[in-house]
Amino acid sequence: MAERLKIVTTTSDLAAIANAVAGDKAEVHAICTGKEDPHMLQAKPSVIRLARDADLWIRIGLELEIGWEPPILDGSRNTRIRVGSKGHLDASESALVLDVPQTTITRAMGDVHPMGNPHYWLDPLNGRRIAGAIAERLALLRPEDTDVFRANAAAFQKALDERMFGPELLKSVDADTLWAKTTDGTLAAFLEEPAIKGKVGGWVAATLPLRGQKIVTYHRSWVYFAHRFGLDVVAELEPKPGVPPTAAHLAEVAATAKAEGVRIILQEPFYSTKAANQIARKTGARVVVVANSVGGQPEATDYLALMDLIVAKLTAP
Amino acid sequence: MQQRIMLCTVPLIAVSLAGGNALAQAPGQPERSSGFQRSFQSFNPDISAIIDMYYYADNSEEGISHVLGEMAGFGHAHGHGGAEHHHHGPDEGFNLRHLELQFSADVDPYFKGSAIVAIDLESAEMETAEIETTGLPWGLKLRGGKFYSDFGYINAQHAHQWDFTDQPLIYKLCLGDHGLNDKGLQLSWLAPTPFYLLAGVEVFQGDNENMFAYHGEEPLPTHDGPRVGVGWMKIGPNLPGYHALQFGVFGATGKHQEEHDGNEDGEHDHWLDGDSTFWGGDVVYKYNAPKPYGQGDFIVQAEYVSRKKDLKLVAHDLAPQFVGNSRVDEQDGYYVQAVYGFLPRWRAGVRWEQVGLTNKSKLPNGETESSDPSSRASVMLDFTPSEFSRIRLQANRGSYKTEEGTEDATEVYVQWMVSLGTHGAHKF
Numbered sequence: 001m002a003e004r005l006k007i008v009t010t011t012s013d014l015a016a017i018a019n020a021v022a023g024d025k026a027e028v029h030a031i032c033t034g035k036e037d038p039h040m041l042q043a044k045p046s047v048i049r050l051a052r053d054a055d056l057w058i059r060i061g062l063e064l065e066i067g068w069e070p071p072i073l074d075g076s077r078n079t080r081i082r083v084g085s086k087g088h089l090d091a092s093e094s095a096l097v098l099d100v101p102q103t104t105i106t107r108a109m110g111d112v113h114p115m116g117n118p119h120y121w122l123d124p125l126n127g128r129r130i131a132g133a134i135a136e137r138l139a140l141l142r143p144e145d146t147d148v149f150r151a152n153a154a155a156f157q158k159a160l161d162e163r164m165f166g167p168e169l170l171k172s173v174d175a176d177t178l179w180a181k182t183t184d185g186t187l188a189a190f191l192e193e194p195a196i197k198g199k200v201g202g203w204v205a206a207t208l209p210l211r212g213q214k215i216v217t218y219h220r221s222w223v224y225f226a227h228r229f230g231l232d233v234v235a236e237l238e239p240k241p242g243v244p245p246t247a248a249h250l251a252e253v254a255a256t257a258k259a260e261g262v263r264i265i266l267q268e269p270f271y272s273t274k275a276a277n278q279i280a281r282k283t284g285a286r287v288v289v290v291a292n293s294v295g296g297q298p299e300a301t302d303y304l305a306l307m308d309l310i311v312a313k314l315t316a317p
Numbered sequence: 318m319q320q321r322i323m324l325c326t327v328p329l330i331a332v333s334l335a336g337g338n339a340l341a342q343a344p345g346q347p348e349r350s351s352g353f354q355r356s357f358q359s360f361n362p363d364i365s366a367i368i369d370m371y372y373y374a375d376n377s378e379e380g381i382s383h384v385l386g387e388m389a390g391f392g393h394a395h396g397h398g399g400a401e402h403h404h405h406g407p408d409e410g411f412n413l414r415h416l417e418l419q420f421s422a423d424v425d426p427y428f429k430g431s432a433i434v435a436i437d438l439e440s441a442e443m444e445t446a447e448i449e450t451t452g453l454p455w456g457l458k459l460r461g462g463k464f465y466s467d468f469g470y471i472n473a474q475h476a477h478q479w480d481f482t483d484q485p486l487i488y489k490l491c492l493g494d495h496g497l498n499d500k501g502l503q504l505s506w507l508a509p510t511p512f513y514l515l516a517g518v519e520v521f522q523g524d525n526e527n528m529f530a531y532h533g534e535e536p537l538p539t540h541d542g543p544r545v546g547v548g549w550m551k552i553g554p555n556l557p558g559y560h561a562l563q564f565g566v567f568g569a570t571g572k573h574q575e576e577h578d579g580n581e582d583g584e585h586d587h588w589l590d591g592d593s594t595f596w597g598g599d600v601v602y603k604y605n606a607p608k609p610y611g612q613g614d615f616i617v618q619a620e621y622v623s624r625k626k627d628l629k630l631v632a633h634d635l636a637p638q639f640v641g642n643s644r645v646d647e648q649d650g651y652y653v654q655a656v657y658g659f660l661p662r663w664r665a666g667v668r669w670e671q672v673g674l675t676n677k678s679k680l681p682n683g684e685t686e687s688s689d690p691s692s693r694a695s696v697m698l699d700f701t702p703s704e705f706s707r708i709r710l711q712a713n714r715g716s717y718k719t720e721e722g723t724e725d726a727t728e729v730y731v732q733w734m735v736s737l738g739t740h741g742a743h744k745f
Contacts, residue, residue, distance in 0.1 A: 033558060036607035043745045044561040044603075045513035045553020052456065052507055067704065071744045075515075077456045077507050107705060242703065244610055244661045270607045 005142060008054040008081075010065045011038055012294040013121045014091055014130070016303040018058060020156040021134045025145050026056075031072075034295025037270055038064060039111070039242070043071035051076035054087065055141060058134065061092035064118035086140055094133035095120040098223050110240025122292060122310075123224035124164055124203070125179050127303055131156045163304050166201020178204075182228055187211075203229070203311045210314060214260040216253060216279065218267035221292055225310065234260045237267070237275045245275040254282040264314065268292045288313050362422035365740035367477045369414040371732040373407035381728055382406025387719040389688035390648045390676040391490040407483075407730075414476060414734075417444070421741055427452050431741075433475075445498065456507035466497040466519055467505070468549040468567035469620050470599040478743055480616065480656045481697050482711045482730040486670045487622045487650030491595060493527045497569070500524065501543060513553030513563075521545040521571070528593045528624065529571040536632035537574050537588050545571030553745075561603045563745065568596035573626060579635060586635050589644055591628035597621045603745075610661035611701065616654075623649035623675065630681040642681035649675045650690075656697070666697035673718065691717045706735045 005026035009015040015030035022028060029050050032038045038060070051057065051072050059065050073081060073088075080087035092115075099117035120126045135153035139146035161175040169178065172195065181187045182204070188211060191200050200208075211230035215222075218237045226233050235256045239249035256262075257279055265276045265287045276287045290313040291297040291306065300306040375381050385406070386392050421431035428448050435444040447462035465473040471488060483489075488496055505517035523529045523544030533539045549567035556562050573593035576585040599620040606613025626646040630639055650672030658664045670693045677687040693715035701707045713728040 033607075036559070036605070037609040040605070040609065040611070042561055042603055042605050043742070044556075044605075045515075045551070045563050045745060046555040046561065048507075048745075049510075049513040049553070049555070052509075067742050070742045074451075075507070075744065077453070077458055079452050079454075082451070107703070111703070242610075270609055272608075 002142070002144070005055045005138070006053050007056045007058065008050050009058040010069065011060055011121070012296075013127075013303060013306070014058045014060065016294040016306075017127060017131050017156070018056075018134050020303070021131050021149055021153045022138060023148065023152050025142065025148060026138070030295075032293065034291060034293035034300065035270060037268075038293070039067065041065075041068040043068050043075060048072055048075040051081065052078050054078060054081050056087050056089060056137065057081035058089045058091055060118050060121065061090035062097065062115045062118035062120075063113050086137070089133065089137045091130045091133060092116075092118070092120065094129045095126045096123065096129070098227060099220070110238075111242030117220060117223055119221040119292065120224050122222065123228045124160060124307055125182075125228060126224065127307075128157045128160050128179075131160075160304060162202065163307065164202050165204050166199065168199040168201055169196070172196060172199060182230075187230070203307060206311050206315050210264075213264065214262050215264040215266055216257055216262050216276075216285070217265070218271045218276065221268065222266055234262060237265075237279070250275055250278060254279050257283045257285060264288055266290070266314070269296060288316075290314070360422070362420045363739035363741060365419045365736060365738035367417040367419075367475075367734060367736050367740075369417075369477055369732070369734035371407070371412050371414070371482060371730050372410065373412055373728070373730055374409055375726055375728040377724065377726040377728075380406065380409070381715075381726055384715075384717050384719060384724050384726060385486075385490065387721065388490065388673075388691060389686070389718045389720055390646060390673055390678055392720060407728075413438070415444075417475065417477065419740065423451070424448070444495075456509065458505050458507075460503040460505070461501070463500045464498065464503070466499070466521070466547050466549075466569075467503065467517055468497065468519075468547055468569060469565060469597065469622070470563075470601055470618055471620065472496040473744075477734055477736070480654065480664075480666055481668055481695055482709060482732045483713070483728075485620065485650075485652035485654075485668075486672045486691070486693055486715075487620070487652060490650070490672060491528060491622055491624050491648075492525055497521075497525055497528075497547070499529075499545065501545075512555055514550070516550040517548070519547040521547065523571050528569075528595065528626070529573055530575065531572060532574050532576055532588075537576075537590050538631065540572045545569060559605045559607065561601075561605070561745065563599075563601045565599040566596075567598070568594070570594040573628065575628065587633040588631050589628035590631045591626065591643070593624070593626045593628075595622055595624035597623055601745075606658070608661075611658040611664065612661045614656075614658040614664075616656045619651060619653040621649070621651040623647075633681075636682070639681040642683070643679070644681050645679040647675050647677050648673055654695075662701050664697075664699050664701070666695075666699075668695040668697070669693075670695075676718075688718050691715065693717075705737075708733050 007018050007026045007028045009018055009030045011032045012030040012034035015028045018028045031047050082088060097116035097120055101114060105112050105114055131153045135149040138149040161170055165178050181190055207229045214232045214234045216235045217233055220236050220241055223233055235253045237245045239246055262285050265279055265285050267276055267289055269289050269291060273287060280287050290310050291300045294300050294303060294306050299309045377384055415435040415437045418434040423429045429451055430448050432446040433444040435442050445464050447460060447464040449460040450458055467473050499521035501519055501521035503517055503519040505515060508514040520543040522542040523531050529545045547569040551563055551565040553563045571593060573591060575589040577587050579586050601618040604615040628644045630642050633640055652668060652670040654668035656664050656666035671690045673688055673690040679685050693713055695713045697711045699707055699709035709732040711730040715726050717724050
């Protein structure tokens with residue numbers, strides 16, 4: 001048997017998906033644990049050592065890792081994983097990306113990402129697409145195992161589809177049609193059709209009551225999840241991306257939240273809940289603290305479990 | 318400060334890898350495949366500028382630069398000597414550090430290049446201009462041009478990366494304001510060990526005013542370059558999670574010449590030639606807390622440097638009887654500093670330094686001199702509004718052993734610096 005491939009991913013979410021696709025054909029290491037803010041890391045010597053031996057490097061891209069990835073790749077002296085090589089996969093190339101700036105941007109706008117919002121892994125459809133991209137890249141690196149990688153990716157995607165829509169609904173309608181309906185405004189009506197009614201399960205069924213709800217988030221990191229599940233993010237606690245909340249801005253957010261009838265304030269565990277609690281007291285909204293990455297909370301053991309957890313926390317009574 | 322580069326990822330692979338069953342874009346939604354923005358790309362180098370200003374005050378009568386220039390064992394060290402004794406140090410009041418204009422880019426599949434132009438009010442100089450390989454096998458990398466030596470920890474960092482406004486004393490006194498930065502070649506090797514091990518050797522032309530000065534004019538002998546050799550090794554154990562640790566050891570040796578004006582009449586009157594060496598170690602521990610905006614981050618770093626100058630008096634206009642005798646200087650020093658992110662975007666730091674724990678000089682006339690160590694304590698508070706700006710308050714309290722006795726001095730810095738443009742991410 002050939003030696004196992006070595007995969008290093010920047011985030012734990014990419015590692016979770018890579019693990020599902022590579023199976024026992026690779027060992028996968030993630031640099032982020034899922035508990036920290038992935039914008040801010042150090043090019044640690046031990047990480048350079050990991051990168052030195054990697055056959056495949058997978059990053060989120062869209063400049064999420066720009067503050068620490070270049071010195072790791074450079075320091076590793078590993079030509080296999082240089083940007084532009086077969087062994088360097090930018091997962092954003094396979095993703096559907098939101099928040100691509102349409103006007104001139106400056107740094108006065110805060111930490112704006114010029115190529116789009118990098119938190120795209122929180123859209124489960126992107127999780128599905130990343131799995132496909134990883135399988136194809138692994139096939140390029142290890143052609144003799146192409147079938148294994150594709151079969152693993154297909155199994156992951158099937159499991160994801162079932163968690164998303166429920167197995168019953170998938171027996172009647174193919175997954176591609178259903179995914180398209182999640183964002184084109186036809187889902188609710190479609191689920192009421194006589195042939196379909198009562199068949200939906202999974203995350204879609206659980207989040208149906210949330211569709212159309214207005215929410216506030218801490219950082220602009222939940223737009224993808226909101227987009228896929230029909231939530232409407234009306235404000236962020238950060239006045240600008242990467243800038244901590246200020247009193248003046250929180251007063252504005254409280255007013256917006258009241259006016260818009262916001263019931264949920266959503267944030268990651270690594271942010272302080274002080275600002276969210278303040279808005280909650282003023283508006284009666286509920287603060288939902290949930291990991292946005294695998295490993296961010298004990299329950300988020302893999303990619304599907306992360307989505308399970310987010311849905312469970314959002315829909316908890 | 319970690320920095321970001323804008324508009325610069327360069328995916329060169331043109332193969333579609335999205336996977337067979339990826340969905341097409343849903344109609345009517347603002348989703349885009351990320352290839353959308355590629356038209357912004359260019360092959361222009363990344364360009365950045367660092368603007369770094371500070372207010373400075375001290376309570377020393379003749380200024381801190383003068384005190385440092387008179388320090389027992391370290392003073393009068395520089396080879397330029399004579400009438401043109403100039404101390405670059407802070408002025409009381411407003412100071413502007415040179416504008417650091419940086420360019421960097423991949424050159425081709427084999428090399429990358431970068432340069433820093435340091436622009437002062439009166440002049441510009443080439444701070445660095447370097448080429449490095451990107452594709453050598455076996456973990457090797459070759460670097461050439463004018464660059465900062467990678468020995469120790471702080472030497473290769475630019476002033477804007479330091480956690481304190483000023484350099485550690487031992488660096489300033491041994492190597493001057495610019496550290497060890499010279500024309501030369503470096504070969505480094507990332508070893509295939511189960512932990513991080515990076516080792517490097519460097520050869521430099523030999524152009525450091527304090528340790529590796531070269532004049533090469535009568536009555537001093539000539540030495541062809543390269544005149545300085547440096548070796549170093551860094552080891553980083555595999556610490557879990559948010560912890561990072563790196564140890565280093567280093568040594569350097571080279572030719573050194575000094576010209577002195579003993580009777581202060583504006584003319585050099587004695588000349589020394591010989592070898593100069595230093596060695597030491599460094600350690601850095603960083604805790605990168607999971608909290609955002611740098612809260613809870615913790616850095617401890619320390620470096621020790623010991624140096625020895627072993628010179629011969631080659632000519633003396635006033636005391637020719639000592640010609641041929643040797644002058645040996647042995648000095649050392651260390652600093653230890655810690656910085657902690659006590660609130661989002663706010664950091665506090667302390668630094669303790671001693672120099673001259675060993676401090677002895679054997680003079681050509683057979684006399685020996687020795688002196689007690691000098692010390693300095695510093696405290697620092699800084700605010701980092703974003704990755705691109707920082708405001709810092711720093712105070713130093715030093716007790717310096719000079720040739721005239723002990724001088725105590727307090728210094729205060731208020732620093733304001735920003736980074737413009739596309740500045741590459743910093744190393745560990």
